[in-house]
Amino acid sequence: MKKSAKVAIPLVLVIVLVAWHAFRPKQTQVNRQASNALPAAAAQPAPDNFVNIPAGHFLMGSPSNEKGRYDDEGPVHDVAIAAFALSKYDVTRGEFAAFVKETGYDAGDSCYTFETNDWESHNGRSWRDPAFRQTDRDPVVCVNRNDIHAYAEWLGRKTGHRYRLPTEAEWEYAARAGTTSARFWGDNPDQACAYANVADRTARQQIADAKTWEIHNCSDGFAYTSPVGSFKPNAFGLYDMLGDVWQWTDDCYHKNYIGAPKDGSAWTTGTCELYACRGGAWLIEPENVRSASRVRDYPMSRFSSLGFRLVRIN
Numbered sequence: 001m002k003k004s005a006k007v008a009i010p011l012v013l014v015i016v017l018v019a020w021h022a023f024r025p026k027q028t029q030v031n032r033q034a035s036n037a038l039p040a041a042a043a044q045p046a047p048d049n050f051v052n053i054p055a056g057h058f059l060m061g062s063p064s065n066e067k068g069r070y071d072d073e074g075p076v077h078d079v080a081i082a083a084f085a086l087s088k089y090d091v092t093r094g095e096f097a098a099f100v101k102e103t104g105y106d107a108g109d110s111c112y113t114f115e116t117n118d119w120e121s122h123n124g125r126s127w128r129d130p131a132f133r134q135t136d137r138d139p140v141v142c143v144n145r146n147d148i149h150a151y152a153e154w155l156g157r158k159t160g161h162r163y164r165l166p167t168e169a170e171w172e173y174a175a176r177a178g179t180t181s182a183r184f185w186g187d188n189p190d191q192a193c194a195y196a197n198v199a200d201r202t203a204r205q206q207i208a209d210a211k212t213w214e215i216h217n218c219s220d221g222f223a224y225t226s227p228v229g230s231f232k233p234n235a236f237g238l239y240d241m242l243g244d245v246w247q248w249t250d251d252c253y254h255k256n257y258i259g260a261p262k263d264g265s266a267w268t269t270g271t272c273e274l275y276a277c278r279g280g281a282w283l284i285e286p287e288n289v290r291s292a293s294r295v296r297d298y299p300m301s302r303f304s305s306l307g308f309r310l311v312r313i314n
Contacts, residue, residue, distance in 0.1 A: 068287025196243025
């Protein structure tokens with residue numbers, strides 16, 4: 001994923017969440033001890049795992065005076081959103097494992113991980129082993145857009161519904177849940193640990209290189225990913241919209257919002273070499289854990305800090 005020098009990350013090709021403003025993690029991924037054992041996730045999200053998001057208008061992007069904002073978060077513009085159903089949680093490792101077990105799908109054997117004080121592609125790393133331990137209720141990581149589309153098609157066959165990634169406008173509208181502050185809980189990043197898994201004191205205590213990180217001044221209890229739903233939801237009842245893992249959207253990345261759709265649809269014009277990702281992650285600093293913050297990545301990239309959630313179409 002790419003973002004500015006705010007996230008020590010290579011531009012995906014060899015960089016990922018790096019370039020403009022994508023990540024800025026400064027850490028080594030040392031195996032974390034497994035979190036409390038939780039029951040394995042169901043083979044597919046239950047019907048009540050989708051939240052009906054009401055139609056409405058909102059101002060997308062960040063104002064020029066928002067702390068930590070980047071130029072690609074503007075200009076602020078009004079967007080009309082039709083009602084849609086978004087998964088309450090990120091897709092979990094257990095849910096993805098059920099898909100792989102049933103279909104034999106090959107989700108690759110290399111992933112960008114932060115093990116040597118930098119983001120590098122490592123053979124042998126994947127959603128099965130992202131360089132830290134996970135429970136089946138943790139969000140799946142190390143998945144690219146092809147993996148997601150294959151999962152969504154399988155899920156559709158299982159449930160009779162159709163699924164897709166949220167558009168970037170849908171994602172921000174859902175993340176804000178009617179708020180205009182930098183984060184759905186307010187503007188103070190140090191209140192994050194009640195609502196999100198982010199770079200924090202816990203990371204500094206458990207990850208060797210985290211002593212140099214810029215962190216949220218709080219403790220969320222997790223150095224790496226956390227089981228979905230571990231923190232307070234936003235006003236729409238959505239969990240982990242900020243923190244835990246970055247989330248793929250359905251939009252091609254553009255350097256600003258000039259010419260962006262105003263109806264909430266995906267922006268798919270242009271070269272579309274990069275796609276927009278949202279939300280921040282377990283190793284991300286305060287300026288990038290905001291409702292308007294954006295990063296970008298190549299569609300075939302897999303990262304240990306990047307996952308997804310889905311929209312149910314029908």
